[in-house]
Amino acid sequence: MxxxxxxxxxxxxxxxxxxxxxxxxxxxxxxxxxxxxxxxxxxxxxxxxxxxxxxxxxxxxxxxxxxxxxxxxxxxxxxxxxxxxxxxxxxxxxxxxxxxxxxxxxxxxxxxxxxxxxxGTADSARITHNNVILDTKANQVFLDGEAVSFSRREYMIVKSLMENIGRIQSKEQLENKLYEWGEEVASNTIEVHVHHVRKKLPKDFIKTVRGVGYIVSKR
Known part of the structure; x- marks a missing residue:
């Protein structure tokens, strides 16, 4: 944020x-x-x-x-x-x-x-979706009960998507959440972060909406 x-x-x-x-x-x-x-x-x-x-x-x-x-x-x-x-x-x-x-x-x-x-869509400090849990109080993500290690910006991407389950987050929206004034952002930075995040989460947990952005769907 x-x-x-x-x-x-x-x-x-x-x-x-x-x-x-x-x-x-x-x-x-x-x-x-x-x-x-x-x-x-x-x-x-x-x-x-x-x-x-x-x-x-x-x-x-x-x-x-x-x-x-x-x-x-x-x-x-x-x-x-x-x-x-x-x-x-x-x-x-x-x-x-x-x-x-x-x-x-x-x-x-x-x-x-x-x-x-x-x-967002969350009503508590813990958001559970399928077998992934986001704990915003502990700043931690769990998969099948095991803690998953993310960099700060990777975690921020997971947090943004899981707090907006069912809502598309555009590349620009994610950049605004991750980067401060004056920071240089390469054109493929968000794609790289999402690529690394996907490796640590279940297949198709984060879906690409081509030409629009990314989403964690409600199903």
């Missing part, structure tokens, strides 16, 4: 980026409100983690403007503002969740998983 982190504390932003990447997210980071709105308008952001104390504008204004144009874009507020009034205001402006600093990383990850489940 492609996440935009909006955080002006550079040290905290760097730590969050590293932790979120380890959890399988692709992270783009900006440090002010105007840059956040530009990034959101570019169209490849799937979720936003938003600080409210930004240097150029209040984060609530970023939230309000983003939600006015992109109502379905999930936004989690991550802020030091801890009063009930602040929380109510943020949620009333359209935030999908509100987490106060200092926070526990495990709780942040859990809240992000809840938002992801709202976006």
């Amino acid at each position: 492609r996440v935009l982190l909006v955080e002006d504390d550079i040290a905290l932003a760097q730590g969050l980026q590293q932790s979120l990447r380890r959890e399988g997210y692709s992270i783009d980071c900006v440090h002010d409100g105007k840059s956040a709105l530009l990034a959101i308008s570019a169209g490849s952001v799937e979720m936003v983690i938003l600080d409210l104390g930004l240097p150029d504008m209040d984060g609530l204004q970023v939230l309000k403007q983003a939600k006015a144009k992109y109502k379905q874009l999930p936004i989690l507020i991550l802020t030091a503002r801890d009063s009930s009034d602040d929380k109510v205001e943020g949620l009333d402006y359209g935030a999908d969740d509100y987490l106060v600093k200092p926070f526990d990383m495990a709780e942040l990850f859990a809240r992000l998983r809840v938002i992801e489940r709202r976006l």
Whole structure:
């Protein structure tokens, strides 16, 4: 999943980026409100983690403007503002969740998983299809009860397809989930990743929809 982190504390932003990447997210980071709105308008952001104390504008204004144009874009507020009034205001402006600093990383990850489940087809942290299990909490895939080893990006492909069982994921959609701004992506990169993933999963588990993308079918 492609996440935009909006955080002006550079040290905290760097730590969050590293932790979120380890959890399988692709992270783009900006440090002010105007840059956040530009990034959101570019169209490849799937979720936003938003600080409210930004240097150029209040984060609530970023939230309000983003939600006015992109109502379905999930936004989690991550802020030091801890009063009930602040929380109510943020949620009333359209935030999908509100987490106060200092926070526990495990709780942040859990809240992000809840938002992801709202976006996809999964209704729990474990998705089972045929004899394959995806555990999004453990970031692990099991085949016939045995753990399967994937690289980070291979895992992200499996996760994206299994969270959208029955829905085609285009090459462009997968690239947006896997790669961050500025990363060079070869024309056949997704095909190579899918090829490696297929070797580790049952035959025909991932199907190619020629000229469109890939799918894990419901049957």
